Amino acid sequence: xxxxxxxxxxxxxxxxxxxxxxxxxxxxxxxxxxxxxxxxxxxxxxxxxxxxxxxxxxxxxxxxxxxxxxxxxxxxxxxxxxxxxxxxxxxxxxxxxxxxx
Numbered sequence: 433x434x435x436x437x438x439x440x441x442x443x444x445x446x447x448x449x450x451x452x453x454x455x456x457x458x459x460x461x462x463x464x465x466x467x468x469x470x471x472x473x474x475x476x477x478x479x480x481x482x483x484x485x486x487x488x489x490x491x492x493x494x495x496x497x498x499x500x501x502x503x504x505x506x507x508x509x510x511x512x513x514x515x516x517x518x519x520x521x522x523x524x525x526x527x528x529x530x531x532x533x
Contacts, residue, residue: 437501440469469502488523491521494517511526513526
């Protein structure tokens, strides 16, 4: 963790409560769960809450039990995120944080 960026590993347990409905018979980690982890990482890195998702693109699925790497990097006043599994891009986007006052 530095001012230049932040990295953490993501992994969702196969018994996560959201998985049976997303999707029955072939569960995938929902994009909203990935964005929740982006928000948690932003809080851990900068002490900011997620104020706005400017863009988010989900290009490949993450299956329960698979590990993926989340990285955050500054992009001006915004923060760019990428989620990769074994180097393959799963999701990317741009978010804005805000401090609690």
